[in-house]
Amino acid sequence: MLSISLKAFRRRIPLAVICIALVLALAPVVWFLLTSLKDRSETFQIPPAWFFTPTLDHYKNVMGLGGKLTSLYQAGRIDNFFDAGINSIVIAVGSTLLSTFLGTIAAFGFARFRIKWENALLAAYLLIRMVPAVSLVLPLYRLFGFLGLNDTYAGMIIAESTFQVPFVVWMMTGFIRQVPASLEESGMIDGLGRFGAMMRITLPLISSGLFATVIFNFVQAWNDFLYPLVLTSQRTQTLPVTIIGFIADGNIFWGEMAAAGILVVLPVLLFSMLAQRYVLAGATAGAVKG
Amino acid sequence: MHDGDIERKPPWRRRAFPYVLIFPGLVYIAATTLVPLVYSFWTSLTFNRATSVQAPHFNGIQNYIDVLSDSSFWNALRVTAIYTGATVAAEMILGTALALLVVRLTRGRKLVRLLLIIPFSVPPVVIGLMYLLIMDRSYGILNYLLGLVGVSPISWLSSPDVAIWAIIGVDLWQWTPFVIISAVAALESMPGDVIDAASIDGASSMQMVRWVVLPLIKPVLLVVALTRALTSLKVFDVIFVLTNGGPGRATETLSYMVYVDAFQRFDFGRGAAVSWLLILIAMVVAIPMVRSVLRSDVA
Secondary structure (H helix, E strand, C coil): CHHHHHHHHHHHHHHHHHHHHHHHHHHHHHHHHHHHHCCHHHHCCCCCCCCCCCCCHHHHHHCCCCCCCHHHHHCCCCCCHHHHHHHHHHHHHHHHHHHHHHHHHHHHHHHHCCCCCHHHHHHHHHHHHCCCHHHHHHHHHHHHHHHCCCCCHHHHHHHHHHHHHHHHHHHHHHHHHCCCHHHHHHHHHCCCCHHHHHHHHHHHHCHHHHHHHHHHHHHHHHHCCHHHHHHCCCCCCCHHHHHHCCEECCEECHHHHHHHHHHHHHHHHHHHHHCHHHHHHHHCCCCCCC | CCCHHHHHCCHHHHHHHHHHHHHHHHHHHHHHHHHHHHHHHHHHCEECECCCCCCCEECCCHHHHHHHCCHHHHHHHHHHHHHHHHHHHHHHHHHHHHHHHHCCCCCCHHHHHHHHHHHHHCCHHHHHHHHHHHCCCCCCHHHHHHHHCCCCCCCCCCCHHHHHHHHHHHHHHHHHHHHHHHHHHHHHCCCHHHHHHHHHCCCCHHHHHHHHHHHHHHHHHHHHHHHHHHHHHCCCHHHHHHCCCCCCCCCCCHHHHHHHHHHHCCEHHHHHHHHHHHHHHHHHHHHHHHHHHHHHHHC
């Protein structure tokens, strides 16, 4: 009798542990979400208010639609959330497009042809991605200063793409290599040029890999904090930098901060879930197979 | 058996084509990465302080000498070493152990993977804000929950001894799921016949794990560990939001120190020197990883 119940118990342990791990993984985010919906007076109730009437006031305030924070916006203390959102979108989309274009055509070169020093170049690309971002932002800041690129869309797009291009090359080279070259060659027999064969035949076949690469680059640019912190100012400030503004002068607007945070997180979570099959490859710079 | 239209093109054009493909990307990377790095190295060899009346001038390795003889550098190195060492070790052990449990699930693995993406997909800034709320000494829910089991409130972020462990804890929350997912993928791609052979030979579960499974997934785990180490070296956002390198310099990593030197003290010469020392350290970790990746690709 005893041995049976022990066995049943032991079989359940892995599941229980996993459930605990999942709860721990999600709890902070859920708590953050709850905080964004709580009235200001309830935020710091001890014991915490588990049941409460949710309010959308903080979201309204953050987006400048409500009364309370408008004065802070006008005083220039907190930059406009919408503007920052547009900046984030422009920079993320711009850098992703640029890097995907440059990286993909380079990837075709590496994947389909024998290029001298191929391994050395690919290794160099990987190494560049491993340079700490701080080390690169310092000279970028000074050089952009000389070139007048600070606080411009062009400057930020260039800055974000520096890490993206090597990543695209690595990811896309792997994907292209999975498609046999013979398919392109048949296309060329039918009259397509080399380049046309690549675009019309191979590229559609790796569209899901391309999609995942695009998503990763977008998310990376969207989440980036250090580069916008240093390289932008009033005009092109992005969302991650703007939401720091809610910690103003030691008086933290917790509800608004949580609401802003949730708003910034939502697109990222959505995109990450879409590309989740490739999450591994993406996060290890395309280095891990399978 | 060759395509007629390629034969018609002059041979040099055909041979140049692949280089045309890689050229734009190459030039772009050289311009946006190598040029700034070289410039940064040059800056590290100059005296360049925006707050000083002296104009920038070349001073050789003086910056490096100053940095290496400054105790704050060694403190930052110590903090970085503790941070990277603790996070990578804990995450690899915890992540692999949990992965071994996850692979036993017959259903729901996809759901688990979907949920585990969340911690490392949230923008690090937001993670910082989340934990700023949770770890607040008086109002944070962490101290509240600990109070329920009789632990008195801890100053997670303002106590010099605790702060570094607080940010290590945040890192664990953020990245252990990544290790779990990686290890599960590695475990799922293990060849089944080796396992069968081992169990036919009478190996118990624990023995199988130790002598069969772990050696098989070691290559992948190595890459994951090195990736984590590299990312750890670069941590900035969370520290900026949670502690600003403090209290004092208790959580000032090398990365953060570069930021402070360059963008708060505007000592570009010194900041560049520290940043190059950081690059050197990163390369020590990166080069073995790149080599192992290339080897596995070629094989």
